[in-house]
Amino acid sequence: MTDALIIGGGIAGAVTAMALQKAGIDAEVFEAYATGADDVGAFLVVFTNGLEALRVIGAHGPVVANSFPAGRVEFVSGTGKRLGARTLAGAADATAMGPRTLTRATLYRVLHDEARRRGIPVRHGKRLVAAETVGDRRVVASFSDGSRAEGDLLIGADGIHSVVRKLIDPAAPRPHYTGQNTVCGYTRDVEPPSAPDTYTMIYGRRAFFGCTTAPDGEVWWFANAPGPERSRRDLAAVTADQWRQRVAALLDGDRTPAAAVVRATGEHIVASHAYDLAVTPRWYSDTMVIIGDAAHAAAPNAAQGASMAIEDAIVLAKCLRDQHEPRRAFHTYEELRRARVERAVAHSARMARRSAPGTMRRLVRDVLLPRSIEHGGDGADAWLTGYRIEW
Ligand SMILES: Cc1cc2nc3c(=O)[nH]c(=O)nc-3n(C[C@H](O)[C@H](O)[C@H](O)COP(=O)(O)OP(=O)(O)OC[C@H]3O[C@@H](n4cnc5c(N)ncnc54)[C@H](O)[C@@H]3O)c2cc1C
Numbered sequence: 001m002t003d004a005l006i007i008g009g010g011i012a013g014a015v016t017a018m019a020l021q022k023a024g025i026d027a028e029v030f031e032a033y034a035t036g037a038d039d040v041g042a043f044l045v046v047f048t049n050g051l052e053a054l055r056v057i058g059a060h061g062p063v064v065a066n067s068f069p070a071g072r073v074e075f076v077s078g079t080g081k082r083l084g085a086r087t088l089a090g091a092a093d094a095t096a097m098g099p100r101t102l103t104r105a106t107l108y109r110v111l112h113d114e115a116r117r118r119g120i121p122v123r124h125g126k127r128l129v130a131a132e133t134v135g136d137r138r139v140v141a142s143f144s145d146g147s148r149a150e151g152d153l154l155i156g157a158d159g160i161h162s163v164v165r166k167l168i169d170p171a172a173p174r175p176h177y178t179g180q181n182t183v184c185g186y187t188r189d190v191e192p193p194s195a196p197d198t199y200t201m202i203y204g205r206r207a208f209f210g211c212t213t214a215p216d217g218e219v220w221w222f223a224n225a226p227g228p229e230r231s232r233r234d235l236a237a238v239t240a241d242q243w244r245q246r247v248a249a250l251l252d253g254d255r256t257p258a259a260a261v262v263r264a265t266g267e268h269i270v271a272s273h274a275y276d277l278a279v280t281p282r283w284y285s286d287t288m289v290i291i292g293d294a295a296h297a298a299a300p301n302a303a304q305g306a307s308m309a310i311e312d313a314i315v316l317a318k319c320l321r322d323q324h325e326p327r328r329a330f331h332t333y334e335e336l337r338r339a340r341v342e343r344a345v346a347h348s349a350r351m352a353r354r355s356a357p358g359t360m361r362r363l364v365r366d367v368l369l370p371r372s373i374e375h376g377g378d379g380a381d382a383w384l385t386g387y388r389i390e391w
Helices: 011-022 048-056 060-065 104-117 163-168 232-237 240-251 258-263 305-322 326-355 359-374 377-385
Strands: 003-007 026-030 043-046 072-077 082-087 100-103 128-134 138-143 148-151 153-156 176-187 198-203 208-213 219-226 269-276 288-290
Touching: 003 011, 003 138, 003 148, 011 026, 011 048, 011 104, 011 305, 026 148, 043 048, 043 104, 043 305, 048 060, 048 305, 048 377, 060 100, 060 104, 072 359, 082 359, 100 104, 128 163, 138 153, 153 163, 163 288, 176 240, 176 258, 208 258, 219 240, 219 258, 232 269, 240 258, 240 269, 269 326, 288 326, 305 326, 326 377
Parallel strands: 003 026, 003 153, 072 198, 153 288
Antiparallel strands: 043 100, 072 082, 128 138, 138 148, 176 219, 176 269, 198 208, 208 219
16 A cells, blocks of 8 residues: 655645545655644635535535634725625535635644544654655655654645755745735724624725634734745744734725724734745656645735645545556646646736735726626636535
């Protein structure tokens, strides 16, 4: 029987392990962090395509149970003008498979719990530093604690700064920093600007802002704040108070509730860099393959990175189920996935450009966005959210 080493216990890693189990392939997950990525404080939306992919392995239930629905999105200009509203694709789904909001840490936790419940070993504190193919196509992974593991194949689900991507192709492109910090916060000390299940998206003069309200009344918000790329340490050194002041200052002057929401937020503010990775020329070697953000990463605007990672995981497992030779399975996986994920990354980059500040952009947007919503607008996203995988 084939055995797989999965590097990275994030979204793609946990889902791949469960999908491989369904395909009859043993897998072990190796995660760099000691306790899981509980410190990842951002929230995200899993769309219908991601949930439907999870349904293939029967893992959608815990995600739905630990999240709340995202049904509508309304768009507001920094002047306070309402630009329109639309129902999110799949939101009307009576089977609760419409888009769901949850924190990234919760998504990690429920997927890990589910993987563990199915008997899949998840090893923490295992940071991959090297891997090589030995003998007759076996792969040996080396970790920073000096330990090693051997398998028939190695799956790099190690995120945007993937080591496996570099091992497969030392000339692989670096992720592109979009120039934006995504700052997220949570507060109960403000009148919610959005109804539960609605996202309010505000095209501020100097920063894009979005928020929704959890069922318990807590307001969850994010803002895209332009800023330089910092080292991980320098980013972590910026305090909640500094982020609060910086983001509120960017939103001051807009005639919207955004600045007040930010000012009403206490210590619960986190920030990360927004990257994208449009094209990675090589996805696989004889024994190694990359998936999720390791292979392709979209700026957060289209909110599809997690769903794409989940889809990748299911499709890869299906290819490995059907083709015994890993390289052939990797080839088919790439053929099935590349065009779709690259289109998603490009789509998200377009959304990022549309939300960027700028007077001309604002004038055009204030005229065109209401018309586009009226004519079905981003309903053209059916190619994204309508995707289904036949197991
Ligand atoms: C602010 C923000 C908001 C977002 N919002 C959304 C959204 O609304 N909807 C959406 O779908 N997506 C969203 N995304 C994107 C989404 O979070 C990613 O696309 C998704 O997490 C990718 O999953 P992954 O498993 O490929 O990578 P990750 O979730 O990053 O997991 C990678 C894992 O690998 C581990 N790892 C890294 N290096 C090593 C190593 N050398 N050895 C061992 N383990 C390693 C990491 O610790 C991590 O646990 C957002 C991203 C950001 C930053």
